[in-house]
Amino acid sequence: MEPDGSGTWSDVIQRFNDLHPDARIRMVEGPPATNTREDMYSTAFLSQSGGYDVVFCDVVWVPKFAAAGWLLDLSDRLPAADRQDFLDEDLKAGSYRGRLYRVPAFTDAGVLYYRKDLVADSPATFDDLKKFSERFKDEKRWGFLWQGKQYEGLVTNFLEVLWGYGGDWIDAETKEVFLDRPEALLALQFVKSTIGTISPPGVTTYSEEESRNLFQDGRAVFLRNWLYVWALTAREDSPVKGRVGLVPMVHAPGKTNRATLGGWGFAISRFTSNPETAWKFVEFITRPDQLQYIHERLGRVPARKSLVPPEFEPILRAARPRPAIPEYAQASDILQRWLSAALSDRVSPEFALREAARETRLLVGP
Numbered sequence: 156m157e158p159d160g161s162g163t164w165s166d167v168i169q170r171f172n173d174l175h176p177d178a179r180i181r182m183v184e185g186p187p188a189t190n191t192r193e194d195m196y197s198t199a200f201l202s203q204s205g206g207y208d209v210v211f212c213d214v215v216w217v218p219k220f221a222a223a224g225w226l227l228d229l230s231d232r233l234p235a236a237d238r239q240d241f242l243d244e245d246l247k248a249g250s251y252r253g254r255l256y257r258v259p260a261f262t263d264a265g266v267l268y269y270r271k272d273l274v275a276d277s278p279a280t281f282d283d284l285k286k287f288s289e290r291f292k293d294e295k296r297w298g299f300l301w302q303g304k305q306y307e308g309l310v311t312n313f314l315e316v317l318w319g320y321g322g323d324w325i326d327a328e329t330k331e332v333f334l335d336r337p338e339a340l341l342a343l344q345f346v347k348s349t350i351g352t353i354s355p356p357g358v359t360t361y362s363e364e365e366s367r368n369l370f371q372d373g374r375a376v377f378l379r380n381w382l383y384v385w386a387l388t389a390r391e392d393s394p395v396k397g398r399v400g401l402v403p404m405v406h407a408p409g410k411t412n413r414a415t416l417g418g419w420g421f422a423i424s425r426f427t428s429n430p431e432t433a434w435k436f437v438e439f440i441t442r443p444d445q446l447q448y449i450h451e452r453l454g455r456v457p458a459r460k461s462l463v464p465p466e467f468e469p470i471l472r473a474a475r476p477r478p479a480i481p482e483y484a485q486a487s488d489i490l491q492r493w494l495s496a497a498l499s500d501r502v503s504p505e506f507a508l509r510e511a512a513r514e515t516r517l518l519v520g521p
């Protein structure tokens with residue numbers, strides 16, 4: 156699991172253990188970055204010893220884990236009523252070649268938070284974002300925070316800008332790679348131009364929580380982050396309570412914005428010696444009451460139609476998945492490395508994108 160700072164996951168697991176005295180679930184906390192936890196699971200699966208029975212699974216891990224034969228096929232276990240209630244996109248994202256390997260728990264999308272007490276007209280374009288950032292930043296407040304560390308989050312931030320310029324990364328069907336197209340260069344130039352101007356120089360070390368904490372302390376005008384931030388900034392003890400608005404990520408004039416679809420669910424390792432207990436747990440933790448409890452504590456948005464707050468519906472409908480290919484982790488790693496090299500001035504944006512495109516073609520090419 157992700158680090159359980161608030162003890163929320165421990166509570167839910169304790170509840171399960173209390174109800175099932177002969178089935179003890181033990182939680183293993185990993186590092187916060189999704190790709191690092193994916194590596195931990197992959198290492199365990201490769202040794203075939205298992206190590207983990209249940210997988211708290213990011214949407215982008217499913218094709219790789221399923222194609223490798225590391226997950227149990229859960230298609231016939233999920234009751235029809237649940238299949239109806241889970242969001243279609245999240246069920247689809249938990250499937251590989253028509254079979255379900257991951258039961259959805261939380262859906263997710265990237266959005267742009269802003270200080271509505273400062274910015275009167277909500278921003279629509281990249282220029283608006285720059286203009287309002289310049290206007291409302293001061294010695295204590297940055298313009299725009301995002302996740303620039305070299306990890307999966309950087310890819311999701313970049314994709315939203317790339318799509319907002321009308322570009323794309325990889326076509327999962329045709330395997331075409333678009334990273335050396337002009338739109339990708341515009342996107343990378345935009346992202347790079349924020350560093351040290353409207354965004355802090357340290358933004359290239361931020362992941363979700365570093366950037367949220369700063370924004371929530373009132374230290375920025377804009378924040379790109381996931382849906383969980385909404386509930387947390389609205390809490391009683393939040394210094395920006397009542398002063399935060401949310402819009403879809405901005406785009407270039409004449410283009411449309413797309414959010415990156417994120418999300419988490421539960422899968423079961425094929426190497427488990429306790430498939431029945433593992434299923435009982437997955438079934439338990441994805442029930443409406445547990446998801447609602449976690450929503451209240453962590454802000455995570457349940458992937459059930461009956462529980463999605465209505466204000467998120469249009470955003471989720473417009474969210475776009477990352478390419479669902481078994482080579483996803485490697486493709487993302489290539490992009491992370493080259494984006495990072497360009498953002499930290501080790502290579503030019505042109506060179507970075509050309510190399511990223513070349514390596515990606517070698518990886519996924521037809």
Ligand code: GLC
Pocket residue numbers: 189213214215262263307308309311381416417418419
């Ligand atoms: C969020 C998303 C997940 C994504 C990750 C990147 O947790 O839900 O899908 O991969 O952020 O940091």
